[in-house]
Amino acid sequence: MRTAPAPTRTRGRLLLVLVAVVVVALNQRPALVGVAPLLGDLRADTGLSSALAGLLTALPVLCFGAFAPVAPQLARRVGLGTAVAASLVLLGAGTALRLLPPVTALYAGTVVAGGAIAVANVLVPAYVKREFAEPGLVMGVYSAALNVGAALAAGLTVPLGLALGWGWRGSLAAWGLLAVLALAVWLPVAGTGRADRAAAPPGTAWGLLRHALAWRVTLFLGMQSIQFYGLSAWLPTLLVDAGLELADAGLMLAVATVTGAVGAFLGPTLAGRLQVRGRGQRPLVGVVLACYLAGLTGLLLAPASATVVWVAVFGVAQGGGFALGLTLVVLRSATPLTAARMGGVAQCLGYLVAATGPVVLGALHDLTGGWAWSIGLLLVLLVPMAWAGWGAARAVVLPEAARA
Known part of the structure; x- marks a missing residue:
């Protein structure tokens, strides 16, 4: 239509x-x-x-x-x-x-x-x-x-x-x-x-999930949101437990917010340029995953050493990943209303899954007495995030039939 x-x-x-x-x-x-x-x-x-x-x-x-x-x-x-x-x-x-x-x-x-x-x-x-x-x-x-x-x-x-x-x-x-x-x-x-x-066009947003591309976009946004909300909720506590002063831990959260804004601007901007050239956004997915891997590994192995580096890199991953997820919804949709429908599905499932992140990470901390297992879980979740992002970043759009 x-x-x-x-x-x-x-x-x-x-x-x-x-x-x-x-x-x-x-x-x-x-x-x-x-x-x-x-x-x-x-x-x-x-x-x-x-x-x-x-x-x-x-x-x-x-x-x-x-x-x-x-x-x-x-x-x-x-x-x-x-x-x-x-x-x-x-x-x-x-x-x-x-x-x-x-x-x-x-x-x-x-x-x-x-x-x-x-x-x-x-x-x-x-x-x-x-x-x-x-x-x-x-x-x-x-x-x-x-x-x-x-x-x-x-x-x-x-x-x-x-x-x-x-x-x-x-x-x-x-x-x-x-x-x-x-x-x-x-x-x-x-x-x-x-x-x-x-x-x-007629139809409901949930019909989009008949298509693998919509599932990839949804899963990428969901996995990214778990990273975002899960660690953001506990980052100051994690750093205080590692030996930082409370004021310094709060400052690190501010650092993550600032670098997140930089990533949030650059991710969609570069994604749009790749789209204009007829290319997908896989290089950007790779950069986001690499930043997550570096930041999380640093916080796992040496949270009190070079903390600002790990937090800044993680902030870039958070901001860039979230913004890239939103932009993939737009770029993978043929029309604005299709984008609204895909955004509705992806954000519904993504945010509901993300709401469990702080709870699960906190529970793992209570069970183990430390943050290693919590950060380890976030590292493991990078695997399905990579799989979903790699497919969602292809230079294709949902077929016209997806709008019906």
Whole structure:
């Protein structure tokens, strides 16, 4: 079935779309990442246990997986741009809901915000594919903006709350205002969605899994997400156990975030250039795997020696691998709505699997009293990640029949 005609791509419109994509990306992490620095004050105010407070940080990842399949269905009904606008409205509403006094509202708001971000996670890359003939560079900017948004939330949430004197609720509310700004920037480029609805093919996203290529993309994104969320959750603790001071361990996490942003920009940008030349992205998959191998091996054998090197290399692998996974969804899809469907499937399964990473690594640590088995498991998981990435990085797209 014929795909929706793209809007007129003048240079001014493309610049406006790029700005809108960046502002939306900056919104996709702060409302959730900003909770972690506030957990101490939040627990003191609400009386939550450590387990229940930890659930607030685990819920978003589960929501990313659970709500991802909803995104392509929503896009089919109202159009890509309108669906992203709706996600920003829900993000603002979820953030506002968390400010209400009942503790149940805190969790309900987290679920609403997590679901809203899940929709944007899936649909913004599909929108980029529709608007840009060569989406690699824009996907790089988008992926880097995700990292920047997370870093801003981690670093500014507490100082912002102290400066405004609003407490932890006020700190979260400030990030909700960012969603309002993003909506104002996004609406001029959203369109009515009429063309998308007219051109939307029938079928469900899960039908894509009849094709091996979709499974490879899904598995690569899932294995990469386990690496990302698994070690990110425990990296400071691992380094403190290795003998580093707590402040130094926190600094290492910041190093991983910064190098991750660099990898997130370079991965899709280079992937797009390879695509233009008619080549696949296998060299980039190899680089990501090599960085993971070097970083994890260093943390396994000498975590207290040349720590900044291992963490920086691992950060490049994290950022580059995640961004490359998102970009493969775009490049392996023939149309924007196919990209939305593949993104919905891949992110649903990938994030649900990733949510187990911190739990499994923590359990292995409790059983063994160290981190060797946990890091060893991550090294073993590089094998299926390599197999999936090697197949997903071929210069092919899903067959037309996959859209039906």
